[in-house]
Amino acid sequence: MPTDWPAAYLDGETAIRHRAIVRLMREGLEVTPAGGRTRLWPYAQVRQTQGAYAGEEVRLEHGGQMPEVLVVRDLRFLQSLHELAPEFSRRFHNPARRGRRLQLTAVAAGAVIGLSAMMYLWGIPLLAAQVALRVPVAWEEQLGKGVVDHVASPARRCRDPQLVAAIDTILGRLTAAAPRSPYTLRVYVVDMPIVNAFAAPSGSVVIFRGLLQRTDSPEQLAGVLAHELQHVLQRHSTRAIVQHASSGLLIAALTGDVTGPLAYGLEAARVLGHFRYSREAETEADTEGLKMLLAARVDPAGMIAFFEPPKDTADKHEESAADKYLSSHPSDRDRKATLTALVSRHPTQSVTLLPGENWRELRYACGAPGTSLQESPR
Amino acid sequence: MGSAVDPRSPFDSPRPPASPPAPPSSLPRTPSRIAESSSTPAVRQPSFRGEAGTLFGIHIVNVLFTLGTLGLYYFWAKTRTRRFLFSQTEFAGDRFAYHGTGRELLIGTVKALLVFGVPLLALHVIRERIEVPTAVKIAVGLVSSAVGFSFVPVAIVGARRYRLSRTSWRGVRFSFHGRTWPLMKIFIRGTLLSFVTFGFYYPVFLVRRHAFLVSQSYFGTERFDFSGQGRDLMEHFVRAVLLTPFTLGLYWFWWTARKRRYLWEHTRFGEARFRSTVTGGALLRLHALNALILVGTLGLAWPWVKVRNIHFAYRYLSLLGPLDLERIQQQAQFPSATGEALAGFFDSGFDLA
Numbered sequence: 001m002p003t004d005w006p007a008a009y010l011d012g013e014t015a016i017r018h019r020a021i022v023r024l025m026r027e028g029l030e031v032t033p034a035g036g037r038t039r040l041w042p043y044a045q046v047r048q049t050q051g052a053y054a055g056e057e058v059r060l061e062h063g064g065q066m067p068e069v070l071v072v073r074d075l076r077f078l079q080s081l082h083e084l085a086p087e088f089s090r091r092f093h094n095p096a097r098r099g100r101r102l103q104l105t106a107v108a109a110g111a112v113i114g115l116s117a118m119m120y121l122w123g124i125p126l127l128a129a130q131v132a133l134r135v136p137v138a139w140e141e142q143l144g145k146g147v148v149d150h151v152a153s154p155a156r157r158c159r160d161p162q163l164v165a166a167i168d169t170i171l172g173r174l175t176a177a178a179p180r181s182p183y184t185l186r187v188y189v190v191d192m193p194i195v196n197a198f199a200a201p202s203g204s205v206v207i208f209r210g211l212l213q214r215t216d217s218p219e220q221l222a223g224v225l226a227h228e229l230q231h232v233l234q235r236h237s238t239r240a241i242v243q244h245a246s247s248g249l250l251i252a253a254l255t256g257d258v259t260g261p262l263a264y265g266l267e268a269a270r271v272l273g274h275f276r277y278s279r280e281a282e283t284e285a286d287t288e289g290l291k292m293l294l295a296a297r298v299d300p301a302g303m304i305a306f307f308e309p310p311k312d313t314a315d316k317h318e319e320s321a322a323d324k325y326l327s328s329h330p331s332d333r334d335r336k337a338t339l340t341a342l343v344s345r346h347p348t349q350s351v352t353l354l355p356g357e358n359w360r361e362l363r364y365a366c367g368a369p370g371t372s373l374q375e376s377p378r
Numbered sequence: 379m380g381s382a383v384d385p386r387s388p389f390d391s392p393r394p395p396a397s398p399p400a401p402p403s404s405l406p407r408t409p410s411r412i413a414e415s416s417s418t419p420a421v422r423q424p425s426f427r428g429e430a431g432t433l434f435g436i437h438i439v440n441v442l443f444t445l446g447t448l449g450l451y452y453f454w455a456k457t458r459t460r461r462f463l464f465s466q467t468e469f470a471g472d473r474f475a476y477h478g479t480g481r482e483l484l485i486g487t488v489k490a491l492l493v494f495g496v497p498l499l500a501l502h503v504i505r506e507r508i509e510v511p512t513a514v515k516i517a518v519g520l521v522s523s524a525v526g527f528s529f530v531p532v533a534i535v536g537a538r539r540y541r542l543s544r545t546s547w548r549g550v551r552f553s554f555h556g557r558t559w560p561l562m563k564i565f566i567r568g569t570l571l572s573f574v575t576f577g578f579y580y581p582v583f584l585v586r587r588h589a590f591l592v593s594q595s596y597f598g599t600e601r602f603d604f605s606g607q608g609r610d611l612m613e614h615f616v617r618a619v620l621l622t623p624f625t626l627g628l629y630w631f632w633w634t635a636r637k638r639r640y641l642w643e644h645t646r647f648g649e650a651r652f653r654s655t656v657t658g659g660a661l662l663r664l665h666a667l668n669a670l671i672l673v674g675t676l677g678l679a680w681p682w683v684k685v686r687n688i689h690f691a692y693r694y695l696s697l698l699g700p701l702d703l704e705r706i707q708q709q710a711q712f713p714s715a716t717g718e719a720l721a722g723f724f725d726s727g728f729d730l731a
Binding site: 109253 | 427441473551598672678704707
């Protein structure tokens, strides 16, 4: 093994780099800058500050706050040093151990990726479900009230007595079969052409006129209601809040705190994670909602029919994997398949909802009659 | 120094005089010096030698330790990452070095929490939880806004002072001599005038802030110089504000590129000056692909994005002209001595990130 190595020497006083020869001795390093005097650095006074990672040069420092520095490019220098002065091996990186360290790093990587995946797939949903159960109802009510007052303000609500009575009947039928809930369940119909419905925290379900007009039967409306009621009963909004916070923490832990443009990319990653949780919640609301219908002896065919894609778009394109990944809801096709399979496993005798009522008239009781059904696509 | 040989003995050749600078055509003065400055081509670019894979290894161990210590390792993790990134950055044949420690970062954060976190929390409690007259609430609100506002310049100065003093190249440290109060004045004035002028003062504010930060920065005894004027950017800024909404925000990349080119091109170091050739299109491509990488891996590919960003930054940056390194001496006082107690308190290693 050679004992003399070419190096660059920095005196710690100027920015001039000097060529130097460093000689490995038993007791220390003998440093001879070209044209300068030889000096001895005892090993006990030398610090290695770089050269432990691939591609780094070996950097050795000697002295206090403004040390002299020696830079050696050849990594074999360290090997020689370890052979010559093994009693100082703790002070210097040993390249012979790189393979072992790489293995340990790979194990660490496996552990971190595995743990994160487990947290994301099971840990966070489980945590969210547990936390949601413990959130005080009063807190949820405060949150829900704000949402309902904003979207379904009293001036916009439909108050047609026949419609209100019909919806109350359906609601009563569904909840009678369900376990007791801590919430007071309410349904509001809002005079807006949007084809949508949502559940606010604390038990309020808001149905927009557009959706009501799109239902062909009371059973279809019951299906939608059962789905939304399950969002309430399963506390999906509270869970979503916990999931959002926890996935943010997970990403922060994985990436260190990243600021600037990186933060936007990470936020997008977090939203994608949120979509997955949201799709799970939708599926849960579908299946639990269907069970609610079955328990209330409402014909589930209405709910399934409601997810039938409009005829003109039904066969247009197969949903791609990216479409699924980028959506907060499962596709209509998937939802219908899940529900159909569930129904075939639990056949029940159903009773007719709202006998004697004319549903065609009733669903137009809110808003101007004859308003187009195609006002806004679903 | 226990050794018999004096480690600080001067070289046989006397140190070159501090001035005048070396004539451009001269060869290195003594054979001991590795050829540089005057004899090498006058365009220098930094380069990054590190592999994203290595950074990923460091990062993953950091994550494991940080999780295992319930976050306490964070400060050491940060230091390890910085040390790697600095030591893989090469300029004119030499690597940078980072000398900070995890302990210093931890102390800096504790200081920041004590000086800003505790008072803000106390003010919040007074305003929200305790029954006090409305006038008191308003006063408390104003005080906490002022504390929050002053946090920004204090943090900027503290962090810059800390990071530069812990960075070296060729064994010579960088340093920052700016004080908190001048930056505070720039901030107060900048915020007020930006508000009064409906944002049009912003480029002037931006350039003043930048000028303060650059022109108080040193490498050894040599100061960086900044000569830009906010009014030069005014036209570009107005165009950016007008065009950004109509280009779905994309024009902002062109403004950012323009701003960066301007700020670098007005930065000098001794006889040499910086140049940036970054373009808006390049910035847009960089960030679009970064976002895709991060989103697709839920953030796990962060080290690759980091390395991409560093390569990008160096690709468009260069230093032109003669670099007279022989004139540069280590700064005698290190870290620079500070005056009054509070400033000293802030100035010594106040770093959050």
